[in-house]
Amino acid sequence: MPARADLAFDAFHYQHWRAQWDPLVSRTHVQDGAPCPSVGAISENTGAGALRALSMRTQFVSYDRPMLAAAKMVGRSFPFTQWAASMRHQADGADRSQLIYTFEVGPAPLRWVPVH
Template identity: 60%
Template sequence: MPAPAAIVFDAFHFHQWRHRWDSLVGTTLVVGGAPCPCVGAITENTGSAWLSRLSMRTQFIAYDPPHLAAASMLGQSFPFGRWAASMRHQDQAPGHSVLIYSYNFTVGPSAIARLARPLVEWIFERQTRKRFARLALFLVSHAHEIEAWQRERTIYE
């Protein structure tokens, strides 16, 4: 990513930034109205564009800014029977970092899983690549805004 890990982490997890670049999620919110998740927080997410009928509730099982965030799906959300993901952020050269995204899911209901899994995997991988490419493009032009916002926040916290 073309920004330090702390900036990338906040660009993804603070919804005021995320809504400006995220091509996969149409709406996302933390239940209770917090600006970002924390351990135990539940989020509600709906898909964007042609994925707008998809929705998922997740619960954060890890949230350690700016290094790690992990969540798992609550209940089921077609086409997923189960879903969990984690994001690890590591600084590299000055002004650059690596985002390691790991996920695991099952397709449900089980009656269609064997046939549907290859298609669901293909769509999920393609949309995930597009999503993180959009994040990288956003950071090229807006990382300085997030950095200024972070500085301002630490003054007032």
């Protein structure tokens, strides 16, 4: 990424910034009104464009600025039965960084597909 790891971390995790640049979300916020999550915090994310009907609540299980944030889905969110992800930010030179995104998803079953 063309930015230091701490700046990239903040761009992803400060909710008011993310909605300005992320084309996948139209609205993001932390339930308690904080500008960014913390361990245990729940965030709500509403999709944008063709994804605007989708929303997901996530609970942060790790938040170690500026290096690591990890969250898991709370409740259900079509089309997933489970979702978890981590974002690790690492310096890669003076004004560059790498983002390592790791995720696990469980798709909802397609009830109209016959199972034999």
